[in-house]
Amino acid sequence: MQNLASKLDLIAGTDVTTLSVNTAVNAAASAFPTWSRWSTEKRALILRKMMTALDSERNEFCALAAQEVGASKSWIEFNIDLAIETLAHVASLAPALEDREVVDPQTGKRSVLRR
Secondary structure: OOOHHHHOOOOOOOOHHHOOHHHHHHHHHHHHHHHHHOOHHHHHHHHHHHHHHHHHOHHHHHHHHHHHHOOOHHHHHHHHHHHHHHHHHHHHOHHHHOOEEEEOOOOOOEEEEOO
């Protein structure tokens, strides 16, 4: 069975079986500065790509989960669907997270609202 992490290009070049929690956390933390500089549209696009990847590889996820922990296909399908719905919801929030400029009508001062 092909390594899903490599196939999905999420943890390229890494042997997922030896990936430690600390390594994963450090990788996420080091990716954050780049992620935070991207536009909300680009972030939403990446989340939608993750949705597609999860959906297209669901059979392989089901096989892996059955092999690794004995999970039933229906349980894994439920979790994949939940993850896809969560990613879709977060991606839909992108417009609400855009920077907004506000001008005080009395002073003319401009502020940028950033979430």
